[in-house]
Amino acid sequence: MNRRRFVLGSTSAAVGAWVGLRTVGYRGFSRAFASPAPLVKKVAASDIVTLGNTGIRTSRLAMGTGTVGSGHHSNQTALGLRGLSDLLLNGYDHGLRFFDSADVYGSHPHVAEALKHVPRDKVTILTKTWARDPATARADLDRFRRELGTDTIDVCLMHCLTEGDWTERYKGVMDVLSEAKEKGVIRAHGCSCHSIEALRAAAKSPWVEVDLARINPIGSHMDASPEEVVSVLKEMKAAGKGIIGMKILGQGDLRGRVDDALRYALSLGVLDAFTIGAESKSEQEDLIRRVAAA
Numbered sequence: 001m002n003r004r005r006f007v008l009g010s011t012s013a014a015v016g017a018w019v020g021l022r023t024v025g026y027r028g029f030s031r032a033f034a035s036p037a038p039l040v041k042k043v044a045a046s047d048i049v050t051l052g053n054t055g056i057r058t059s060r061l062a063m064g065t066g067t068v069g070s071g072h073h074s075n076q077t078a079l080g081l082r083g084l085s086d087l088l089l090n091g092y093d094h095g096l097r098f099f100d101s102a103d104v105y106g107s108h109p110h111v112a113e114a115l116k117h118v119p120r121d122k123v124t125i126l127t128k129t130w131a132r133d134p135a136t137a138r139a140d141l142d143r144f145r146r147e148l149g150t151d152t153i154d155v156c157l158m159h160c161l162t163e164g165d166w167t168e169r170y171k172g173v174m175d176v177l178s179e180a181k182e183k184g185v186i187r188a189h190g191c192s193c194h195s196i197e198a199l200r201a202a203a204k205s206p207w208v209e210v211d212l213a214r215i216n217p218i219g220s221h222m223d224a225s226p227e228e229v230v231s232v233l234k235e236m237k238a239a240g241k242g243i244i245g246m247k248i249l250g251q252g253d254l255r256g257r258v259d260d261a262l263r264y265a266l267s268l269g270v271l272d273a274f275t276i277g278a279e280s281k282s283e284q285e286d287l288i289r290r291v292a293a294a
Helices: 011-015 077-093 108-115 134-148 171-182 196-204 226-238 255-267 281-293
Strands: 020-026 029-035 048-050 057-059 061-064 098-100 124-129 153-161 186-193 210-214 242-246 273-276
Touching: 057 061, 057 124, 061 077, 061 281, 077 108, 077 281, 098 273, 108 124, 108 134, 124 134, 134 153, 134 171, 153 171, 153 210, 171 186, 186 196, 186 242, 196 210, 196 226, 210 226, 226 242, 255 281
Parallel strands: 061 098, 061 273, 098 124, 124 153, 153 186, 186 210, 210 242, 242 273
Antiparallel strands: 020 029, 048 057
């Protein structure tokens, strides 16, 4: 009889798990026994994920438009209207469905240009307001929709919160965003935090549906140590909040360790998605490949 190997299969194997085999000699024959091995789940930047309990489904990787973003300018908007629009569309062609913008980046017109060429319901638009009073928040929502060329903003965040008592101090803005959600102007609201005190307040607030959190393995441009931040993010995750990681590459400090940074982000088990701002098509496509390899 010819010696051969065989795998005892099951229907569960169809989901992509694999089992290692070891051969044992017995009376001149070979028997292959399945030995336990970890499940291997392939990950892609284009994977469709759900942001917490919001029901919003989008790609794992968001296309950031705010590298070194301030004063209505960023490294991405420096590419020009057509340049950044083409970069967003290139990402779309590679399966990315998440456009991360903000008023302070000045990227709304660039996103609007890209939206002219793709089905609106196929992409998720996230933007951020720096409003700290209700009147400014209302005006921002009206202006943002005009600039973005859309009736509905998928996710609107309060931008760059630092105060530990922000949920009380800026309750008027929160009420405006809640009202906007009720009217269908936005689909979800939340915040981006720039201090550990603000992050802790966000974790405890039922109002926060989506949080944009700074996280990377070396603590670069973060609110606290990675361990401390992750502990708060776990609290958010348990509460059903959508968590989007930012500063994954430490605002460039991890450019030489991109693979390590991606593996770290993917290993945490708390991020629904993460945003990284590529500055060219080649950089964007390399990033997509690295996510798959990580």
